[in-house]
Amino acid sequence: MKDDVKKRGRILRAPENFLDANLALEITEKGLNEERRGFLRKSFLAASAALASGSALAQAAASAATDGDVNILTLPEHSTTLGKPVAANPYGVPSRFETNLLRRESPGLTRVNAASVSFTPLQGLFGIITPSGLHFERHHQGWHDIDPGRHRFMVNGLVKNPKVYTMDDLMRLPSVSRIHFIECGANTAMEWGNVAVPAVQYSHGMLSCSEFTGVPLSVLLDDCGYDRKAAKFILAEGADGSGMTRTIAIEHALDDVIVAWGMNGEMLRPENGYPLRLVVPGVQGVSWVKWLRRIEVGDKPYATKDEAIHYIDAMPNGSYRQYTSIQECKSVITTPSAGQRLLDKGFYNITGLAWSGRGKIKRVDVSVDGGKNWRAARLETPVLSKCLTRFNIDWVWDGSPVVMQSRAVDESGYVQPKINELRAVRGTKSIYHNNAIQSWKLDVSGEVSNVQVY
Amino acid sequence: MFRCTKAIAALSLSFACASTIAQGYPNIGRVATDKEVAAWDIDVRPDFKGLPKGSGSVTKGMEVWESKCASCHGTFGESNEVFTPIVGGTTKEDVKAGKVAALTDNKQPQRTTLMKVPTVSTLWDYINRAMPWTAPKSLTTEEVYAVTAYILNMAEVLPDDFVLSNENMAEVQKRMPNRNGMTTNHGMWALKGKADVQSVACMKDCKGETKIRSELPDSARNVHGDLSQQNRSFGPVRGVDTSKPPSTEPVGSQVRRDAVANASQQVKVAAPAAKDGAAVAKQNACMACHGLTNKIVGPAFSDIAAKYKGDASAVSRLTERVKNGSSGAWGPVPMPSQAHLKPEDIGTVVKWILAGAK
Numbered sequence: 132m133k134d135d136v137k138k139r140g141r142i143l144r145a146p147e148n149f150l151d152a153n154l155a156l157e158i159t160e161k162g163l164n165e166e167r168r169g170f171l172r173k174s175f176l177a178a179s180a181a182l183a184s185g186s187a188l189a190q191a192a193a194s195a196a197t198d199g200d201v202n203i204l205t206l207p208e209h210s211t212t213l214g215k216p217v218a219a220n221p222y223g224v225p226s227r228f229e230t231n232l233l234r235r236e237s238p239g240l241t242r243v244n245a246a247s248v249s250f251t252p253l254q255g256l257f258g259i260i261t262p263s264g265l266h267f268e269r270h271h272q273g274w275h276d277i278d279p280g281r282h283r284f285m286v287n288g289l290v291k292n293p294k295v296y297t298m299d300d301l302m303r304l305p306s307v308s309r310i311h312f313i314e315c316g317a318n319t320a321m322e323w324g325n326v327a328v329p330a331v332q333y334s335h336g337m338l339s340c341s342e343f344t345g346v347p348l349s350v351l352l353d354d355c356g357y358d359r360k361a362a363k364f365i366l367a368e369g370a371d372g373s374g375m376t377r378t379i380a381i382e383h384a385l386d387d388v389i390v391a392w393g394m395n396g397e398m399l400r401p402e403n404g405y406p407l408r409l410v411v412p413g414v415q416g417v418s419w420v421k422w423l424r425r426i427e428v429g430d431k432p433y434a435t436k437d438e439a440i441h442y443i444d445a446m447p448n449g450s451y452r453q454y455t456s457i458q459e460c461k462s463v464i465t466t467p468s469a470g471q472r473l474l475d476k477g478f479y480n481i482t483g484l485a486w487s488g489r490g491k492i493k494r495v496d497v498s499v500d501g502g503k504n505w506r507a508a509r510l511e512t513p514v515l516s517k518c519l520t521r522f523n524i525d526w527v528w529d530g531s532p533v534v535m536q537s538r539a540v541d542e543s544g545y546v547q548p549k550i551n552e553l554r555a556v557r558g559t560k561s562i563y564h565n566n567a568i569q570s571w572k573l574d575v576s577g578e579v580s581n582v583q584v585y
Numbered sequence: 586m587f588r589c590t591k592a593i594a595a596l597s598l599s600f601a602c603a604s605t606i607a608q609g610y611p612n613i614g615r616v617a618t619d620k621e622v623a624a625w626d627i628d629v630r631p632d633f634k635g636l637p638k639g640s641g642s643v644t645k646g647m648e649v650w651e652s653k654c655a656s657c658h659g660t661f662g663e664s665n666e667v668f669t670p671i672v673g674g675t676t677k678e679d680v681k682a683g684k685v686a687a688l689t690d691n692k693q694p695q696r697t698t699l700m701k702v703p704t705v706s707t708l709w710d711y712i713n714r715a716m717p718w719t720a721p722k723s724l725t726t727e728e729v730y731a732v733t734a735y736i737l738n739m740a741e742v743l744p745d746d747f748v749l750s751n752e753n754m755a756e757v758q759k760r761m762p763n764r765n766g767m768t769t770n771h772g773m774w775a776l777k778g779k780a781d782v783q784s785v786a787c788m789k790d791c792k793g794e795t796k797i798r799s800e801l802p803d804s805a806r807n808v809h810g811d812l813s814q815q816n817r818s819f820g821p822v823r824g825v826d827t828s829k830p831p832s833t834e835p836v837g838s839q840v841r842r843d844a845v846a847n848a849s850q851q852v853k854v855a856a857p858a859a860k861d862g863a864a865v866a867k868q869n870a871c872m873a874c875h876g877l878t879n880k881i882v883g884p885a886f887s888d889i890a891a892k893y894k895g896d897a898s899a900v901s902r903l904t905e906r907v908k909n910g911s912s913g914a915w916g917p918v919p920m921p922s923q924a925h926l927k928p929e930d931i932g933t934v935v936k937w938i939l940a941g942a943k
Contacts, residue, residue, distance in 0.1 A: 239808070271715075272715060326800055354609060376628060413776050432631075434631045440702050452771045455773040457772075466821060471812075505787070538786065546783075552784050576831065577832075578832065
């Protein structure tokens with residue numbers, strides 16, 4: 132070892148096995164401390180020289196107050212100690228500094244939290260993909276973590292061969308992976324009348340977007356030999372206590388509906404239907420039946436509970452619109468948004484999300500004067516059909532109060548309406564399908580709050 | 586993908602198709618047995634396709650209701666303590682007209698199930714597949730008919746001595762108060778449907794006032810908790826501390842900047858919540874019927890603790906009651922069995938209740 136040190140060259144190779152196995156394991160598990168550093172010094176002189184910066188650290192800390200930011204002048208622990216080894220978190224979790232962003236319930240929304248909603252924290256997310264752990268939940272009778280080995284999927288009704296598939300069967304079939312938004316038909320429901328909630332998480336958070344992987348339903352309907360003449364509708368049915376059932380028109384079922392097991396590269400999370408759910412692009416979340424156990428092919432709609440009592444739209448003449456399914460074009464600014472505070476005047480990137488159940492987003496306009504004047508925002512790629520689209524626009528705040536809004540236009544030419552335009556047609560008793568322009572008020576204090584402006 | 590000609594006899598037809606399927610995706614899936622299809626094919630359509638033969642009386646329905654339904658839906662189906670009321674807001678005139686008048690005059694404080702539901706099959710199907718709340722699919726066919734009949738009796742659609750059956754359900758359908766209340770004449774079903782609201786994308790000097798019509802009332806500012814704890818602690822914005830009133834101080838003073846810079850360095854890391862009795866009670870919807878200190882449907886937890894104070898047998902008695910349900914101890918509304926709870930969770934929650942539920 133002495134000879135090694137004397138050799139010329141700027142980089143000295145550590146001798147093989149200079150740490151014994153026990154010490155190496157201990158450092159791996161617990162990181163370095165002074166005691167273990169001592170061992171290292173004795174073990175290898177060159178290594179101990181590199182670690183002898185303790186006194187320099189103390190000096191830096193002493194002068195930090197006057198000479199600059201302590202975060203620069205004083206080397207922190209993470210720069211001076213051994214970090215955690217690979218796979219210390221074998222299934223990764225977010226940083227411990229990210230625990231503010233969680234799915235949350237809205238107090239008082241429902242009395243029973245097994246039939247309730249948790250909202251996605253849109254205010255803190257980037258891009259268009261919702262992290263799987265933050266994907267909103269809506270359960271009608273609580274969630275279960277179902278054993279995929281015992282889960283069965285059946286197709287029956289107007290088919291030549293009613294069939295049963297295991298997860299093994301389904302996952303052998305040709306699959307597709309597509310990115311789509313899912314939005315509850317009641318998203319923004321509480322704002323039909325007046326402003327009711329303090330933040331975008333609660334106003335728009337029944338919205339998520341993921342890459343879903345599965346087999347197109349058309350493949351399975353073909354495989355069972357569905358009756359091409361008589362089939363007009365399918366009924367999708369869940370395996371949970373509520374046995375959630377929804378009617379879907381056969382044209383849509385054959386188009387882009389997916390029997391999905393994958394979400395963002397992993398299996399579905401239990402709260403989102405593990406191991407199997409339906410993906411029905413463009414249509415409200417209740418039709419994306421979770422824990423999917425059965426598809427029945429039929430010739431008439433089924434008028435199930437959530438098609439005859441809930442998810443129906445109250446009209447001013449006292450009638451209800453049944454089978455309202457489509458999520459029409461909508462957008463919302465997520466930063467800055469209500470419940471947030473701007474730190475200072477100056478430059479900001481206003482950013483948010485736009486989506487349409489009828490196809491791609493064509494344009495998003497942003498107003499910072501309550502809807503008098505609008506500028507077209509930049510659309511981030513990818514811009515996909517029935518998928519969230521992220522928009523951005525540059526803005527310099529001069530410190531005066533403003534009202535900011537976003538307005539999306541989809542490829543069908545549909546323009547996101549104002550709340551009064553929606554009410555003029557649908558009245559005020561409706562709950563579902565509020566896709567109105569959202570207004571946020573920014574005060575001189577920097578605080579942003581939820582308002583209605585038209 | 587494959588075809589079967591009509592010339593082939595029915596039996597060999599299914600055979601021929603099965604073998605053709607095998608050419609598409611060999612060894613994927615298998616044909617379902619008749620028993621398997623029957624076990625799962627439980628849906629009932631408005632034309633009564635899928636309705637099993639059977640019957641149930643209003644009288645029997647009342648019996649089932651009081652033991653298995655009233656704890657959540659109220660003795661007369663009118664409670665909104667747990668779910669939206671089922672009964673209420675319909676009249677004899679509505680039964681005649683098939684359209685509920687209260688949906689137009691909006692005199693009812695809440696829209697009940699019976700005010701909305703147009704089809705009796707919907708009630709039958711949902712009760713059959715999803716009720717009772719904690720034990721779905723446990724009712725017999727007779728009980729489903731009976732409870733459906735009892736709900737319609739409470740809504741004054743059916744007389745006290747009625748027996749609902751698969752034979753007479755079509756006649757009952759003609760009495761549903763809102764049977765003519767639905768429309769599918771709109772563009773919001775099909776993806777290519779026509780939108781009902783047409784807006785225009787004005788870009789400059791647009792008409793209309795930019796008037797603030799509605800704001801969150803001050804009383805609701807902190808109802809969703811402190812928003813400063815629901816936003817990232819760094820980046821372009823912070824969450825508002827909603828436990829304090831809104832600031833009127835203009836943004837950007839040096840003092841504020843320092844405060845913000847300091848806040849950025851002091852990220853609080855919340856400790857994970859321990860699985861205590863309160864958490865178990867919340868997770869299992871106990872709080873839907875019991876308040877900590879107030880009676881809801883069932884007694885307040887604090888009242889239970891007071892009643893059993895010093896009672897050595899309290900743990901075993903309460904454990905038994907949570908598990909198997911009970912009636913008569915606190916009034917006419919029975920507590921349904923909570924047999925779906927894990928024994929250790931029952932133990933946790935019972936100990937927590939007896940310790941005062943704090």
